[in-house]
Amino acid sequence: MRLDKFLAHCRLGSRKEVRQMLSDHRISVNDAIETDSSHKIDPDKDTVFCDGKKIIYREFDYFILNKPQGYLSATVDDTEKTVLDLIEPQDVVKGLFPVGRLDKDTTGLLLLTNNGALGHELLSPKKHVTKKYEAIVRPPLPTDVIRQFLEGIKYGKTTFKPASLVLLEELPEGIKVHVTITEGKYHQVKKMFRAVGSRVNSLKRIEMGPLKLPEDLSLGNYRRLSEKEEKQLLSSVD
Template identity: 50%
Template sequence: MSKTKGGQGRTQRLDKVLSHIGFGSRSELRKLAKQGLITVNGTVVKDSGAHVDPYADKIEVAGEAVHYREHIYLMMNKPPGVLSATEDKRDRTVLDLLEERYAVFEPFPVGRLDKDTVGLLLLTNDGKLAHELLSPRKHVPKTYEAVVEGDVGPEDVAAFAEGVELDDGYVTLPAQLVILGRERGKQVISRISLTITEGKFHQVKRMFQAVGKKVIFLKRVSMGNLALDESLPEGACRELTKAELALLGAEI
């Protein structure tokens, strides 16, 4: 077992390493160790409190190789009807949708989507990255597609480019509004794309409310340079690829 300390070579307790990535509770791991089912660099280790280097040592549990990582980065296609929260006493949250292999890392949503809003949601246990993406000073762009009751026109595009005053008096930063199409019937329905660089409460809905229109469907399609994987079913999630992590500036 490695004795290296500092950086990624820092040693940790074996049971802490294994419990962090879902191989069982510390008491369960203690039993596995006593049964001789845990090896480190080919040697049986019966003390689950032994120190190992999870990045350098070859660890196996019951013959299964352990691939350690401290952080997890997930892309979810959030469905309607669930909260972007870690827990709630009444409603399901996005964490309730996670498989156990992801849930053990205790990720949290990066920012929030309204209960009825769908689309791209990042979940991670990397607090540094979350802070970078959510910091108001970073002005990370977020793009939404929406269906809006009302005839969205050039005057709205110009108003959003200037910034609109919300119901509480706050004037938004300039936003890029693109009209994708309209359906004319008893009432005009507009399809739009909107890119904003801040994240006020219900901001997209309130921006359209400020110009006399109502959002009836809202989907986030990108955050920064990361775009939603449209092949991901609603409610499903997957780990980000190395290329996608690079787009976010994550250090891996």
């Protein structure tokens, strides 16, 4: 890879700006100052520094967002706010998109990446990637509701795949539950509870595959995946 392309990919600036950095002797490769923008490097083997700070090469970017209500899980919309509006400009890399959809009024874990192949794998029905939600639902629930979820809920002409349901506690606002599904159909969790005579009052995704919503990540905030989380995510679809 050309050095100027590497530096631009790492978001140090435009091609023109990074060439100026090279001319200013601010870039070193393997402990030697480099001024040639066409110099070839191997990102996996060579070490590159800018102003004495090591540059970390990432082929793809992965962010975990705690989505608040009121935002569309989309990259752009003419009238509504999207989840990309919550991302700082320097992190909105080319091709960044949300993996899957959370409804406008649903909160919680949303993965954003520019790795299109991974996004496709995570959403593929063949991979059976689990999604776990915490919901507050309107009582009462049928006494056999857990069995119904395990057997697969029917809603109109649709039969959803078997799902896990755990009843946690009764609250003034409804029954707190955890539901784990392996699909991601439109309004799926809401439709499943409608089918058993209930309604979802609030819905939050807390897990997706190996990823868990961090307890210290407040609504509307995001962070880059840790190296461990990234490895777990990639290995989950191997």
